[in-house]
Amino acid sequence: MTPNIPEPILNLLQEIGEVGGEGTYLVGGFVRDLLLKRPSLDIDIVVEEDAIRVAEAMGNRWNGTVHVHPQFGTATVTPANPNLPKIDFVTARRETYESSAALPTVAYGTITDDLCRRDFSINALAMQLDTNAFGTIVDKTGGLEDLEKRTIRVLHKRSYVDDPTRIFRACRYAGRYGFRIADSDTVLIRKALPILAKLSGERIRNEIDRILLEENAPRIVGQLAEFGAYDSIFTGWQISPSFASDFQAAQHAIVWASEHLTDEEFQPELVRWMSLFSTRTAIYQIEALSFRLVLTHQLRRLVSRTQASQHSVSLEKVTHAVFEKLGLPLSQNASIEYHNGKWCIVDADTPASEGTTYVCGEGNLYRIETPLTAYRQLSLALAALQETVKPSEIYRLLKPYPIEALVLASGSKSIATWKREKIRDYLLVLRKVQPFITGEDLIQLGKKPSRTFETQLWELFAAQLDGKISKKEEAYSRLRTLV
Numbered sequence: 407m408t409p410n411i412p413e414p415i416l417n418l419l420q421e422i423g424e425v426g427g428e429g430t431y432l433v434g435g436f437v438r439d440l441l442l443k444r445p446s447l448d449i450d451i452v453v454e455e456d457a458i459r460v461a462e463a464m465g466n467r468w469n470g471t472v473h474v475h476p477q478f479g480t481a482t483v484t485p486a487n488p489n490l491p492k493i494d495f496v497t498a499r500r501e502t503y504e505s506s507a508a509l510p511t512v513a514y515g516t517i518t519d520d521l522c523r524r525d526f527s528i529n530a531l532a533m534q535l536d537t538n539a540f541g542t543i544v545d546k547t548g549g550l551e552d553l554e555k556r557t558i559r560v561l562h563k564r565s566y567v568d569d570p571t572r573i574f575r576a577c578r579y580a581g582r583y584g585f586r587i588a589d590s591d592t593v594l595i596r597k598a599l600p601i602l603a604k605l606s607g608e609r610i611r612n613e614i615d616r617i618l619l620e621e622n623a624p625r626i627v628g629q630l631a632e633f634g635a636y637d638s639i640f641t642g643w644q645i646s647p648s649f650a651s652d653f654q655a656a657q658h659a660i661v662w663a664s665e666h667l668t669d670e671e672f673q674p675e676l677v678r679w680m681s682l683f684s685t686r687t688a689i690y691q692i693e694a695l696s697f698r699l700v701l702t703h704q705l706r707r708l709v710s711r712t713q714a715s716q717h718s719v720s721l722e723k724v725t726h727a728v729f730e731k732l733g734l735p736l737s738q739n740a741s742i743e744y745h746n747g748k749w750c751i752v753d754a755d756t757p758a759s760e761g762t763t764y765v766c767g768e769g770n771l772y773r774i775e776t777p778l779t780a781y782r783q784l785s786l787a788l789a790a791l792q793e794t795v796k797p798s799e800i801y802r803l804l805k806p807y808p809i810e811a812l813v814l815a816s817g818s819k820s821i822a823t824w825k826r827e828k829i830r831d832y833l834l835v836l837r838k839v840q841p842f843i844t845g846e847d848l849i850q851l852g853k854k855p856s857r858t859f860e861t862q863l864w865e866l867f868a869a870q871l872d873g874k875i876s877k878k879e880e881a882y883s884r885l886r887t888l889v
């Protein structure tokens with residue numbers, strides 16, 4: 407097997423084996439991918455007894471930096487040579503789950519314990535690194551046979567119940583390698599599905615983030631839908647039936663953005679997330695889901711009535727600040743109430759009958775604007791667009807939307823080509839136009855900021871965008887007529 411390892415990595419592994427001696431192993435994804443003859447960069451080393459000692463010795467040897475986490479018995483070494491990958495060292499451990507969907511209790515153990523705490527047999531393979539047995543595969547759970555049979559299989563019956571994130575992981579590996587999930591696992595997954603609801607939003611979001619990075623994301627997303635996973639997480643959550651083609655379009659749009667919008671802060675993962683929701687998903691459902699996946703956990707942790715009163719600030723103020731910090735500002739008129747032990751965030755602007763006050767998870771009422779909904783809102787706004795629209799109107803229409811929603815719309819096949827061209831023109835040109843006259847200029851002319859002042863500035867800028875004025879002097883003479 408060692409001939410498949412690129413030489414610089416092979417040298418690193420041999421050096422680790424020399425220093426660590428017996429009880430030093432390469433584990434996890436690297437071994438699996440090596441046996442599948444696929445490249446892998448994640449090097450995880452397990453050392454029985456003391457991984458930190460070995461990591462520090464390797465750090466010295468490679469003039470690298472070592473980050474140690476003594477409380478977890480782990481360390482990461484980054485060699486000084488930038489062409490070499492960072493390497494994680496972990497002391498062999500045993501894990502026990504006291505309740506399902508919670509994090510496990512960890513204790514030090516042997517390599518067998520360490521392999522048996524893992525998710526699937528294909529991930530529970532290790533390769534000995536000590537000089538006497540370098541390259542020997544340790545297989546305690548039938549991983550080699552499952553690799554041969556191209557099968558995903560957990561190590562024990564309670565595995566999915568202990569940690570339901572493994573449901574996502576099983577589908578992710580099956581989709582990535584074209585493997586099948588063992589029949590026995592399919593039965594176990596179906597039994598464990600209701601426990602998905604217990605997972606924190608953060609853990610679910612991380613798993614979906616990782617799925618959306620896979621080339622075969624549509625297949626993985628589809629398999630999870632067949633299991634009914636989304637509905638178990640959030641009642642009524644349905645993935646867009648056109649996700650496969652929407653995802654392709656999103657990927658192309660992301661490539662386009664990476665080539666054309668190079669100096670922007672741009673989050674490609676947000677574009678992929680937006681492509682999960684079809685035009686049939688109501689905006690309130692997307693908001694509700696955002697709340698479940700992003701906020702419930704933080705809100706509970708960050709905002710408590712007692713804490714707020716201890717610091718003599720109102721709960722409203724704290725909650726508004728928290729949402730702001732999360733990049734999801736609440737509207738001015740949102741009030742935060744607490745009824746019968748439940749959080750209620752209610753927007754007074756919109757009547758409940760329009761479906762804008764929602765019940766989520768444990769019965770929380772809320773109304774929030776989340777970036778995830780921006781694409782759907784943009785699609786609705788674009789529907790009314792006429793081909794004769796002026797550049798200034800396009801500017802005004804598109805300006806409030808996050809760049810990720812615009813990028814996705816610019817690549818979406820469900821939006822007319824001419825509209826997509828206008829969006830790209832806005833992204834590349836219109837949005838970067840600098841006004842001839844700014845607020846500063848008006849203040850220097852002795853004007854006080856006011857509504858009229860803002861309207862005049864906008865009229866001048868609109869005339870500039872529409873090509874009615876092309877010089878600063880023209881803008882000034884037009885200003886005089888406006889005044």
Ligand code: ATP
Nearest residue numbers: 433434435436448523524525526529530569571572
């Ligand atoms: P990828 O190629 O997707 O990075 P990986 O196998 O390296 O895959 P990681 O999520 O980085 O996956 O995890 C490293 C190893 O840790 C896995 O190979 C697996 O053995 C173990 N592991 C990760 N998550 C879990 C889990 N939820 N339950 C049990 N073992 C896990």
